Amino acid sequence: MGYRVALPLRDARRLAEIVATFTRFGGGWLLERAGLGAGLSNSGGDLTPVKLREALEALGPVFVKLGQILSTRRDLIDDLWADALSQLRAQVTALPWSEMEARAEAALGRPWREVFSEILPEPIGSASIGQVYAAKLIDGTDVVIKITRPDQEERIQADLRLLEYAAARAAALSPGVARYQPAAMVRELARAIRAEFDLTEEAENTEEMAANFAGFPKVRVPKVWSDYSSRDLMVQERIFGTPPSDTAALAAAGLDGPALAAVGAEAFMHSLLVERVFHADPHPGNLFALPDNHMAFIDFGMVGRLTSARQRELMSFLKAIVTADPRAFAKLLLRWSGAENTLAPPASLEAAAGRFIARHSRKGLDLSRAITDIMEMVREEDLALPPDLVLLFKAMATADGTMKLLDPQFDSISAAKPFVARDLLALPKxxxxxxxxxxxxxxxxxxxxxxxxxxxxxxxxxxxxxxxxxxxxxxxxxxxxxxxxxxxxxxxxxxxxxxxxxxxxxxAMAGPQVAGLPLGSWVGIFGLIGGVWHISRRWKL
CATH class of the missing domain: 1.20.5 (Single alpha-helices involved in coiled-coils or other helix-helix interfaces)
Known part of the structure; x- marks a missing residue:
């Protein structure tokens, strides 16, 4: 077939399938760029955005997720390709309960009837990684059971190995590709997918988020039954609520959309800007409106985590918009791009940042549009963003869109302002x-x-x-x-x-109180006076 790579023999068959699929849809040249083939570029006609989407869907969940990530990277691809990839959907047929039942009992280590009084055999959710079933515990508690599929893991692991190899090869062959850190992008993808295979991690994420929202009485996170949960199976509370997208049901239940959006936004901003652990996919299917305008967050299979440095940068990003400071925003883009000189932004970048601030610092910010504009600005200025920002920006845009379903006038910047003001006034820990x-x-x-x-x-x-x-x-x-x-x-x-x-x-707070101040404070005051006297004598002021 014209390709030769140094890969384990176990992946050779899967590589042949990938090559055949891409060449059939006209994408052989992509494999050539990645060092995975030769003489493939003229096969299958011209590659179009629609053909690329169809090829990725045909190759399965890893390539679908890769395409979904690329659809958010408008700093790398133009709108035509990004719009096509944003429509990617995994094509997975649900497995029958007879196959999943055996996997559930293997994970439980006992017959399921010893734990559950009922499991409905038709899944209420089905994805490439697992299937979700409604059930009741022996005591009658309503729960959901998530079970990983037995037929996907081997192929997914092979796909991840091949993508990691292709990313490294592409970066080695092209300095222009290397600056976009393709290996780091694939590592982010691999980390997210491998985390979804281990339901123990999702259970731990859920319990961590519940603890982080303990101070929010209007926010609910499902309880997890850790004793029944394992790598391949997780049992958690079933929460009955109204999806944010069902406006008719929200109105019939007497729920207040703007109030719900305020609750959800405050919780999301708190997790992002304070806890540094956030729901990475807060789409309408993962949030429920509850009575008394409470909100429930579910499905923590994918969470994002910020370093303290990235958290400060995100706060700087929001401050630049809130305070309408284009120069600070331009400097931040340079820092994210790894530029050596971030003190003096190029005139073109500062002008573009000025236009961005003028457009988006007004009330009623559309965060999805703002992030799209950032990506386009980065591409036009020949900059590059670190891959971990993709997950962050995607989560922020998704949360913004979900809140706008509840409140069409919702404004992310207004929701962020209290956190920005608190940060401006707060002393560092x-x-x-x-x-x-x-x-x-x-x-x-x-x-x-x-x-x-x-x-x-x-x-x-x-x-x-x-x-x-x-x-x-x-x-x-x-x-x-x-x-x-x-x-x-x-x-x-x-x-x-x-x-x-x-x-x-x-x-300054050490020692006993003397005349209303700690002894350490008095030492500091006299030390300051002595220092000023010494400098004035030394420099003859």
Whole structure:
């Protein structure tokens, strides 16, 4: 067939199926770009957006999910292709209960009738990874059972191995492809899919989210029966509610759409901006409206997690929109793209950021449109976003769309403003402050160690005529020593300042109370007075 790759023999048959499918739909050249084939580009006619969607659907769940991710990457592909890929749907036929029953009992380690009084044989949900059944426990409690399918895992694992190989090959063959981090993108896909295969992880996610929402009395997360749950089976409470998309049922139940949207948005923003663990797929099927305008979140098979650094960047993103600061927004895009210089954005990028802020800082933000505009701006400015932002942006846009079903006037920026205001007024937590200042102290120390050498190198180049400067030097050696001493003092001062900022809040509250203040605070006050007096004498102020 014209291809040869160094892959395990077990994947060769699956690779042949992938090659045959892509060439049949006119996508052989894609495999050539990935180093998986040769002489395939003219097979099957021209590849069109619709043909690509059909090819991915024919190849199964991994390629469907890959296409769905690509549909959100408008920084990589234009709208025509993205719109076609956004219509991808997995084509999976539900397995009969006779096959799933055996898998359920193997996971339970006992006949299912010892745990459940009833399991309805027709699934209420079916996907490529598993099927969901309505059931009742022996005590009559309504539950749902999720069971992984036995017929998909081997092929899915082979597909992930092949995609990981293709991503690495494509990056090695093309620097232009490498800058978009295809290997990282596939790792994100693999992590998400492999997590869905392990229902223990979903059970743990559900319990974690329930704990994070403990302070939200109007938010409900289903209870999980951990004793009955395992890698291949999970039992959780069945919650009966109204989907946000059923406006007629919401009205008949007397529910208030805007109030529901406010509850759901506050919970989502809290999980995103405070807990740093969020529902990665908050579509209308994963939320229910409950009586008294309460909201339920279900299905935590895929959650996103933010690092503290990414959380701060997300807050900066929202602040830039709330405060209408295009320069800050342009700097953030450069930082996300891994640019070396983020202090001075190019004029074209800053102008594009200005247009973006003008369009989206108004009330009534359409977050889906805003994220699409960001992707287009990134593509036009030849930047690249890190792959983990794709999951974040997709979740934010999905949540925004779901809330707009409940309240057409819903505005994500208005929902985010209280969190932004709180962040602007809040002092950093001691552990966060210590981490940031530790990094700063390390950088300052490194600067102190390197500055004398850099100064010597600069003076050497100056004396050799390799630097042009209109300066008269009476004694290069004396100046070098003076500059070296100054550099060391500056670096030492920076390190000392970092340590004082780190320990200051702790020391200021230490010791017994003296005249209404802790002893540590009095020490700090007299130390400040002494420092000012010393500097004034030293510099003859």
């Amino acid at each position: 001691p552990e966060e402050l210590a981490a940031r200042l530790s990094d700063f102290a390390g950088a300052a120390t490194a600067f102190g160690e390197e500055a004398p050498e850099l100064l010597r190198a600069g003076l050497t180049r100056l004396s050799e005529g390799k630097l042009r400067a209109e300066v008269s030097l009476a004694s290069g050696g004396d100046i070098a020593r003076a500059l070296e001493q100054a550099a060391r003092r500056i670096a030492g001062g920076l390190v000392l300042a970092a340590l004082l900022l780190t320990m200051g809040p702790v020391l």
